[in-house]
Amino acid sequence: MARRSDHTREELWRLIIDSSRKIVEKEGLRGLRARQVARDIGYTIGTLYNLFEDLDDLIMHMNGETLDQLMEECSKVELTQNPNMDLERLVHCYLSFTHENPKLWNAVFEHKLPETRPVPEWFSEKVSGLLSTIERALAPILSGRSAAEIHQHARVLWMSLFGMTVLEGSGRLQEGETSMTLAKTLIKTYVDGLTNGPQVNAGNYPKDNGKTPR
Amino acid sequence: MARRSDHTREELWRLIIDSSRKIVEKEGLRGLRARQVARDIGYTIGTLYNLFEDLDDLIMHMNGETLDQLMEECSKVELTQNPNMDLERLVHCYLSFTHENPKLWNAVFEHKLPETRPVPEWFSEKVSGLLSTIERALAPILSGRSAAEIHQHARVLWMSLFGMTVLEGSGRLQEGETSMTLAKTLIKTYVDGLTNGPQVNAGNYPKDNGKTPR
DNA sequence: ACTTGAAATTGAACGGCGATCAATTTATTT
DNA sequence: AAATAAATTGATCGCCGTTCAATTTCAAGT
Secondary structure, three states: OOOOOOOOHHHHHHHHHHHHHHHHHHHOHHHOOHHHHHHHHOOOHHHHHHHOOOHHHHHHHHHHHHHHHHHHHHOOOOOOOOHHHHHHHHHHHHHHHHHHOHHHHHHHHHOOOOOOOOOOHHHHHHHHHHHHHHHHHHHHHHOOOOHHHHHHHHHHHHHHHHHHHHHHHOOOOOOOOOHHHHHHHHHHHHHHHHHHOOOOOOOOOOOOOOOOOO | OOOOOOOOHHHHHHHHHHHHHHHHHHHOHHHOOHHHHHHHHOOOHHHHHHHOOOHHHHHHHHHHHHHHHHHHHHOOOOOOOOHHHHHHHHHHHHHHHHHHOHHHHHHHHHOOOOOOOOOOHHHHHHHHHHHHHHHHHHHHHHOOOOHHHHHHHHHHHHHHHHHHHHHHHOOOOOOOOOHHHHHHHHHHHHHHHHHHOOOOOOOOOOOOOOOOOO
16 A cells, blocks of 8 residues: 555644654653554554654654744733743743643653754754743843843743753652742742842942942 | 672672763763673673663662762862852852763753652652752851741752753753853842842841732 | 572563665656 | 656564573572
């Protein structure tokens, strides 16, 4: 048998990604098997390899979709110019997503390409997109600082948040601890630090406490 | 051939773990093969399975050793009661370690047991040990707060730091960005937030700015 | 010293995996 | 209608983790 044309190439792509997502969300990335995906969609392995280079490639695209979905959720959040509130909303959005799709989210960072293989450009771009969301929320509080500085604080927050979800996803939080409460503590304290801490020499913040700027 | 007694059970254990560490540090966790370890140490696969339950078990113990080593480094750090400085030293220690053993460190969180399999007690204890180091450094600044609160801030910092090293380890930092500078920013801002931010009602901090305590 | 039971070690074997590719069938172009 | 291109199969390869009966050696008891 060959060339069934039951599905277009695009439909097939969807079938495969959807099936992979379904399997990963149920069994985790460990449980993803090419043969299983093929069986699921009613084709054979060879067809998978017609559409994707290999499993790594398939997983990258699956993870790409996960990032897309998260991005879509995040962009629904309305910003109010109040960083504390905006960040909390964003975090809420972010954590809701990771709670609803824990294993899919885990797969995003659990999966690692062999070193010899560079992360595709389109993937890095999706990540940057998410970062800039945080930057926008953080901007008002940092109006006196350089773009580079804003960028860095956004990234620090993002990475910190990320650490929490990773540890949560691998079941390393302790009893009664949730990434939501942790994240709130982080943001509150961090924003306090940005607001009341030592200021760079920008002239528009009242309390320079005399400590050396970083 | 059987029962060579070239090595005691303990020596064999060491041989296997050391070989695994060597392989992982060179090739990453992906490159770890039971057959390769066996060949390395001059035994056959079966012997591996005499000492370890399976590869997951072997990896857990290998990662346990990594945690031990990091703990040993961290406990060399002398604390001065100045949280900012102490934390920076600890972070320096932590990051030095992860930079010197990037792939071994990556293996610690890259590896995930099947869900059905609980993380061994002894492993969780090693993690808690590292956490309490941070708690000790943070304590002076939080003398007025509850133990639970101190604990939580320590964990937030630890997880944040963790996020950075994870992302660094998977090559997701950008040009000119290092986990060291990121971590310094995090700690500085966070400690500022703890020092100058809204205080809980403990009576021994001067600047209560009136915001609602968390 | 001899016997006996326990422990260690081997290596063949199993089933499953990702990946490859010649062969086949169907669709598309000329 | 013929020729070309694309899709699909399924057999096949080599490797993987894991198991286990068989073998050999060590240690204990007598």
